[in-house]
Amino acid sequence: MNMMLRPLLIQIQSYLMQPRVWRLLGSASALIGLISYALSSSFSQLFGGWTLFKIFAYSIFSIIICLMILFAKLWQQLKGLSSEAHMAFFVLTITSVYSYFSDKEMKGKPDAYSVTSYAAFAVTSLSLQRQSESHFGFEVDLLYFFLGCVIVQFMKIDLWLGFVGIGFSYSLIILRSSLDAPAQNRHQRFHDQEHLVVEVSMNPLQVNNSISMLQEAPQTGLEAKHLPSMEERLWADLAVVNMLKCNLNNYLQDKVDRIPEVLVSDHNFLIDEIPSQVLIDLHVSVGTMIVTGLEKECVDQYCSWRREFVQLAEKELWTQEIDEKRRIKSWIKASNVSLKILFPNERRLCDRIFLGFPYLADFSFAQICNEFTTNLLDFANGFANGSHMLNLLPSVLQVFGLLHELIPEFESLFLDQFSVSLRTEAATTGRRLREAINGMFMQLEKLIKCDTSQAACPGGICPVTVEVMNHVNAVGEFGSSWLSAEVTRIIAMLESHLEAKSKHYSNPALGSVFLINNGRYIEKKAKQYQLDKILGNHWIRQRTAKVRENCEHYRRSSWEEVLGFLKLGMPNVEEAESMKKKLNLFNLRFKEIWMDQSAWFIHDEELKEEIIIPLGKIMSHTYGLFIWGFKSMLGRDADECIKYSVLDIDDLLKNLFSWRDE
Incomplete structure (x- = not known):
């Protein structure tokens, strides 16, 4: 536990040794003290109710006090010994007069605002004492005055609350003592050094001997x-x-x-x-x-x-x-x-x-x-x-x-x-x-613009997609907004390029498969390389939605026409002949599509199942209803026209996208 607390205590101590911290703390505590005192019962009993003139005068006084504390170092540079004595006398007179009228006029118990104001003024006094090595000369006396007021205020509220005031005063005095210790040590070291210099300066022979020794061997004397x-x-x-x-x-x-x-x-x-x-x-x-x-x-x-x-x-x-x-x-x-x-x-x-x-x-x-x-x-x-x-x-x-x-x-x-x-x-x-x-990144941009490469399989992953995503893989661990903008721009350019390349396929369904494969590759690599850290989860979700949108485009462009052949009409002679023609067209078109798409490949197995399983369910259900109606109308004659069973359709669809790159 001590090892864990030690760095924290060191850090706190280092902050408390900085004059700037005390300058800000002193200004803040003075402001709190002045506001609290203005709201306290002590003010109203000593000065009466508020008027416009009192508000204006008190505001000006408060601003002057806060500025003096905030720029205490400047005032210290302007002061001399006589001004220091005059200022100390002025503060002594003010506090004495205030104590006299406060004891004479104050009636009843003080309120929380009064206690808060005195405590804040005590902290302000300590801050003045901590802001530099040279002081005004009255800070410690002022600190003790306000700490005494805090104790008295607590005791007037309730005698036992005096211990609270004593505890607060003791902690502030101990804090001042602990913070002054390093400065005293430094002063002692300077004193020892000055003593040594004076001692040397009073012994010319010793000085001459030291200088001679060091001059004779300047590189080894020390x-x-x-x-x-x-x-x-x-x-x-x-x-x-x-x-x-x-x-x-x-x-x-x-x-x-x-x-x-x-x-x-x-x-x-x-x-x-x-x-x-x-x-x-x-x-x-x-x-x-x-x-x-x-x-x-x-x-x-x-x-x-x-x-x-x-x-x-x-x-x-x-x-x-x-x-x-x-x-x-x-x-x-x-x-x-x-x-x-x-x-x-x-x-x-x-x-x-x-x-x-x-x-x-x-x-x-x-x-x-x-x-x-x-x-x-x-x-x-x-x-x-x-x-x-x-x-x-x-x-x-x-x-x-x-x-x-x-x-x-x-x-x-x-x-x-x-x-x-x-x-x-x-x-x-x-x-x-x-x-x-x-x-x-400009090289990546040029790489995309000049790309004329072809995927290894029909509708497969474009080589430029692989190359671009491999190059941006190192960006994921950096949270820079500048890098985020660059990666977003490059991937958006890549996606636009892929969209344009998909239009080169004569078969729209193959163009959709091309976008599905490349879109899923970009999505997976972005997750793998933790690009979501700089691009955001929303960006990843947009890529996922785009892939699913392309899956729907593929289904419509490939199978909507085939499913249209399987619509049932009213059971009559004309409809029976029509159904024979529809079934023949279905058999022909289904075989053509299946033969083409067996040479295609979906690289992501999970995505492949997401496409095929719902398609198989829709196709099997629609085809099954059609065959049942067809058999009902033609009886045994229907078997001659039926080329595929429902199970055959389901099995064939499961074997779609079966191309392999050997």
Whole structure:
């Protein structure tokens, strides 16, 4: 349970450390507090009933308060020491005057609006305190004032409800304390660093010795004193990479489709493997070297160490397979691990080591990740540079799909001026891959327009249908609306082409069989390739309905005329002769149709049964009634004219579409 909750708690904590979150929360809580107070009994008792002037004045006051809280950082930049003191005195005076008149005028128990307003104002005070490292100077006092008001309000409603107010106040104070802890730790580290710098600056001999030592060996000074040896560093990096591979074993071995979420959410996953004392020593060493003028040597040493680790991880994660499918799969895994685990950890490690020097942290991060990221993008660019060959469409779609999914990671990681080129290159590569896919869809369009192929059997599946559906099979796993539109357009063009080709058959029934076979093939492949994910179930149902419509066209064009010969008339001599002629025509036409259609083939067995079984029932029933009436009128003479029994008709129909491609 702790392992499951840990990522969630980390994520919540990371959100609560962002000033923007508190800025929005503070503005929202101030608005809620002002509205609640306007509706409360406290307001009416202190200021009387509402008038147009009061509504206008209170609205202006509320807007000013909300804007001040929303843009608190701007106000902080404008304030000086004197203005800070004046503002603190102003807030103290306002709260004191309000307390005096509130205690004097308030009668009766407060309502829920009053309690809500004080609680909201307490949250607003906390938000002001959380929005930046420098504060106005009165936020904590204001927080305690409103928390005290919350407790008093609850106690006035009911003495026992005071515990609710106490619980709310305690939770808010504990939240403030827990959120301030990291900032206090950072302040302490800065204090230690400043103390070290002051100590060095007060000892010129020590400074001269340090500078001389570092200048004599600029490439090894940091390593020799503060980093492990090359051999120790290599073994440490190997241990971390092996630990990473162990945690990702199921993903790398294709046993799961995604990286475990707990590894993605824990942004200190790899940093935790480095002893904390090493990180502290490195941070202090970095500060020392920078203030003594060895900034370049410091960055070079750090980047060299971390590049070696990233290169080692790249070698272990990205295996250069010979088979293209396996090579793409390896690239996908390496891209996912690097963008979701490796690079975020390097980003946070840079921020920790170069704490207080964000410029150098950004530069170092760009240097460390540049080569691996460039290699990943070069691989993707190789597919974008292809000759738009149709057989590459599944591969290009896979690469494009993964890159499209990782764009948010590129945008969040490579924000600074040194690595923004990597983000730009990722967007450019994605755009070029999309252009390549568009080119391949144009090739499919050309393939359909230039098609003159013939089906292997009469009315069978057209080769271009097979080729087009095989090429779009990789699209099903992507939910892009752009791809959906392209696939819909290509299949609609294919269907129009098939409709036109069906008209070339002299026998309309064979044209219907051609559309039945190709329509069912498109429908089945769309389901098999999960194109319904991007085209929708409605699109699939339309294809099914179209196939059944063509089945009905086939039945009418083939057998409606034959069934017309089996109509019964009034029992008389003239009708008996007419029935003989009808039966002879039926025998002749039935044989012709059956002989022709025995050379046709319905590729889908289920669909074949759906056509033949209902047709057999109708034909057997109609023919049976006709023969019964015919025998009733002619007696024994009827047997000479009857060529087929009812069972013969049924058996012959079951053998329709019996052609086989040997």
